[in-house]
Amino acid sequence: MSAPEPRVQFSADRLLLVAGNTFLEAVRQKLFVFLLLLAVGLVASVQVFREFNFGSSELKFIADFGFGALVFFGSTLTIAATAQLFFSEIENRTALTLLAKPIWRTEFIFGKFLGVFAVVGVFCALTVGLMIVLLRYREQAIMEANPDLVLVNGHLINYADIVIVGVLQWLKFGVLAAITLLIASYSNSNLFAVVMGFFVLLICHLQYLARDAYGQVTILPVRWLVRLLGYVFPNFQLFNLADLIGVGAGIDGLVALRVAAYALIYIGLFGLLAVYSFRHREI
Amino acid sequence: MNAAPAVAIELRALTKDFSISLRGLKLRAVDDLTLAVPAGQVFGLLGPNGSGKSTTIKIILGLLEATTGDCRVFGVPSRQVESRRNVGYLPESPYFYRYLSGTELVAFYGRVCGVPRARLAARVAEVIDWVGLGAAAHRRVGTYSKGMLQRIGLAQALVHDPQLLILDEPTAGVDPVGAAEISELIRSLKAQGKTVLITSHLLAQIEDVCDRIAILDKGRLILEGAVGDLVGQRDRQALITDPLSETEQAALREWLAARGHTLLGVEQPRARLDQLFLSKVGRPGPAGGREA
Amino acid sequence: MVTGVLAAAGWAVRPMEEPAWAAVKAEQPALHLDSLKDAVGEGLTVGLLGGFRAILADFFWIKAHTEWAHSNLPQTQSWLRTVTAVDPRPLYFWLESARVMASDMPVWRIEKSGGGTKVPAGVKQGIIEQQAEVALQYLDEALTYHPGSTHVYVDIAQIYLSKFKDVATAAEYYHRAALVPDAPYFVSRDYAYLLHRLNRVQEAYEWLMKIYPTLPKAPGVPGEEHESPSLRQASDYQIDSAQAEVVLGYIRDWEKELKVPEENRFKP
Known part of the structure; x- marks a missing residue:
């Protein structure tokens, strides 16, 4: 018998490789480009929509509208x-080739997660970035038209809050x-x-x-459920902190x-549960 | 350095059941399979569709878990990640990330397998050249023909210089020229001392390259042994001459009868169709030159 | 197994999450509705559409006004309700919708019944009061999203006053509106005026004496010299809105009416 093989250590490099590849695959997908263009297009067109705005102040409306596009299309994209990125590996059998290598399934799952997370991050950054540009542009115009407006730190809206949200x-x-x-x-x-996924999102x-x-239910089994x-x-x-802006x-x-x-905490927890569930999956 | 173990793959009483209904009905894909693949040989795993070849390979690669029994690769249980360190795998009809170039794809798998970055570029170029895809290395994999896909698949399987190659139907769907090239590559791997486990239903090709074969049917091992032992007819001999006339043939029969032998048949030797095809189309060099 | 782990994790993170949730929820009246049906609807609209509901509500608002232009009561009513169901945050939608329900819709119904001259006065008043009830119920709902809103109280008061001629209830709502911090100055004046109409002159007089010191005043107006530092920073617009001189005028008139002795009269 030969000496035992040295252990294959968990590798951040492999995890990032899977993530990078997932990201590359995602940004080449029509779905990503379509949703991104739709969201960015909508945010950009807020100039047109604000003509129809009745309910709230203009800057609040732009922020509201931008975050609306972000939440709606972001959830769909996620x-x-x-x-799609998970099942493309399984259905196209690229997972077969990849998982036949010395790679941990933990690296595969978290790599997939990081790839998607990066894609959604790009989506959020572009949408919020565009929103900030539009807000700055309109803020300037409003401030010039109304010089006596009360400003906080020289602004009508808190941009840090926009970034935080x-x-x-x-x-x-x-x-x-x-x-x-x-x-x-x-x-x-x-x-x-x-x-x-959508069902759980609703729940x-x-x-x-x-x-x-919980406090209002009196029937014991229902109460526990x-x-x-x-x-x-x-x-x-x-x-849902967008409503707190301004x-x-x-x-x-x-x-x-x-x-x-x-x-x-929940990302880590659901990720680990996904690894647990995927560990014994037959490829 | 440890001496390489004499057995590359060892299967002991391996059984795999798949659940096929909620009522607990099971399908036995592999049934009590015991097999050893000696190191340094080309081993053919044969059988009709559904005989359990692919399931066995997936268990060896840790993609499936055996229901019972034991599977070891170079002595390491196949459910451990470590068992795959020294294994290269070419799946049947491989499909790769279409948006990567050949070089990017092989480099990706090279990094997954832990090829040091300093050596990666040189190693990638080396294996791509070896499989004869040098000129197409920077083309996107999505534009490759089936034969080229098999060869880039072989390159990714080889990039970390594994001792064991597992090739699942490597010539399926490939034209005879491509198939011959792949056979040539397999012979060359054997010459480098690698162990190759190959499944195929194209028996003629297997016969040409394999040292040993095992035949599976309904998950069970039917036959196993050296190719020469299994297909050679030791109680027969063939003499090949230029054409003999009727009179000469009669004289020869008499001559043989006088010495206690019998002329069992006279027939025209035939070239194999794949060899005829290759002689007309042009056989490639050892590392394969054709790319599209 | 998964459920067990998630439940344990949910329980473990609760102490960390609870304070954040309390802060987020406190700022969003839409998230603490009593009716489960409303709460489910709001929870999903808020969560899934986020700020997108603003534009959706705007489109429904336009749709409501298209129907309004055709005096189409059921359609207008339905779209107005949809607007505030989708986005209950802007007060403007609630107030304008209630005004349409209370003031425009009775006119349409009377027109449809034969016009102002043909419909008997009793029937007309019946229609007006029915529509006023619809608007009041709607404004009650507005208060669940905008608790303690001066504008909602004032609009409720206006409906009692103009549709039911119920000065007492109107005064009660003006009182509530006036007690809201930063309520517009006119609310307090109108409350006093309504008390006076109810012949509760003493109460009206005392109310105005109470609020007079809180009003910003132009230079030279009595009491200006006793103004607090915050009142001194009031803008011209605030001073104009407060109308301290008018309030003082009422005080003086009502002192005469109440025959308040000279020495007991209000000294700003």
């Missing part, structure tokens, strides 16, 4: 891209990507993973109701940090 949305998409990856790791079809947005309802639901799913409503004192840094930590 779920669709995660499922953008980053937190990105982290929320990270949690969503990790959840979709967990679903994909045990499901047999892309469509199932996408449908379930996570309604999770807060289960927490609120509601309580369980409140604990099992992460609270996505927590990331309201009162704006976004509290400590609150933002807590939300970010919450997202990172």
Whole structure:
């Protein structure tokens, strides 16, 4: 018998390789380009839409509209891209070649995650970046037209808050990507993973109701079920800080940090569960 | 340095069941398979479709877990990542990341396999040249023909210089010229001392390159041994001459009968069709020169 | 197994998440509705559409006004409700919609029943009050999203006043509006005026004496010298809106009406 093979150590380099390749594949997909153009196009066209704005102030409207595009198309992109990039490896059998190499499945799953996370990061950065440019442009015009406006630090809107909300949305998409990856790791079809991804997205947005309802439910088994639901799913409503921009004192840094930590914990947790589920998957 | 183990792959009482219904109904794809692939040889794993060849290969590569039994690669259990360190794998009808060039693809797998960065570029160029894709190295893999895909697949399997190559139907869907080139590459690998496990249903090609073969049917091992032992007819001999007339043939029969031998048949020797095809189309050099 | 791990993790992160959630939720009235049906709808709209609902609501607003131009009551009503269901944040939508329900819709219904001259006065008043009820219910809903909004209180008061001729209830709502911090100055004046209409002159007089010192005043207006530093920073627009001189005029008139002895009269 030969001496035992030295252990194959977990390698960040391999993980990043998988991530880089996933990113490359994603940005070449029509879906990414389509959703990005749609979101960026919509944000850019806010100039036209503001003509129809009745409800809120112009800058608030631009920020609202921009984050609307970010949340809506970002969620779609995250779920669709995660499922697609995972199943393209399985269905095209490139996973067969890759996983037959000395690579840990943990590296594969987290590599896939990081690739998607980077893609969604680019999406968020471009959308928020464009939004900031538009806000600056309109802010200048408004300030010139109304010299007696009350400014905070020389601005009508807090740009740091815009960036914070953008980053937190990105982290929320990270949690969503990790959840979709967990679903994909045990499901047999892309469509199932996408449908379930959207379904879980809905539940996570309604999770807060289960927490609120817990105290009001009197039937014991239902009460426990509601309580369980409140604990099992992460609270996505927590990331909804866009409404706080330009309201009162704006976004509290400590609150933002807590939300970010919450997202990172869930990304790690769902990622590890995806690895656990994928570890014994037959390729 | 440790001496290379005499056995590259060792399967002991390997069984693999797949669940095919929610009621617990199972399909046995591999049934109590015991097999040893000696190091340094070309070993053919043969069998009809559904005989368990691909399942066996996937277990060897750690892509599937055996239901029972043991599978070791160079002595390391195949479910451990370490067992794949010294293995190169070319899947059946390989599909690669279409947007990468041949060089990028091989470099990607090279890095996954831990080829040091300092040596990577040289090693990638070396294996791409070796499989005869030098001129197409910077083209996107999406533009490659089937034969070229097999060869870039071989290059990625070889990039980290593994001792064991597992080739799943390497000539499936490839034209005879391409198939001959791949056979040539396999012989060349053997000459380098590599162990090659190859599955194929094109028996003539297997016969040409394999030292040993095993035949599977319905997951069970039917036959195993050296090719020469299995297909050679030791109680027969063939003499090949220029054409003999009827009279000469009769004289020869008499001569043989006087010595206790029998002339069992007279027939026209035939060239094999693939050899005829290759002689007309032009056989490539050892490292393959054709690229499209 | 997965459910167990997630539940344990949810329980473990709760102490870290709770303070952040309390802060986020406090700023979003839409997230603490009592009715489960409304809360589910709001939760999903807020979560999935985010700020996108602003533009969606704007489009529905245009749609509502297209129907409004055709005096199409059911369609207008339905689109107005859709607007505030999609985006309940802008107060403007609530107030304008309630005004359409209370003031435009009765006119359409009367027109449809034969016109102002043909419909008997009793029937006309019935229609007006029915529509006023619809608007009041709608404004009650507005208060769940904009609790303590001066503008909503004032609009409710206006409906009681103009549609039901109910001065007492109107005064009550003006009072609530006036107690909201930073309420516009006119609200307090109007409250006093309504109290006076209800013959609660003493109350009206005392109310104005109470608010007079809080009003910013132009130079030379009595009491200006006692103004607090914050009032001294008031803009011309605020001074104009506060109309301290007019308020003082009312005080003097009502002192006469109440026959307040000279020595007990208000001294700014």
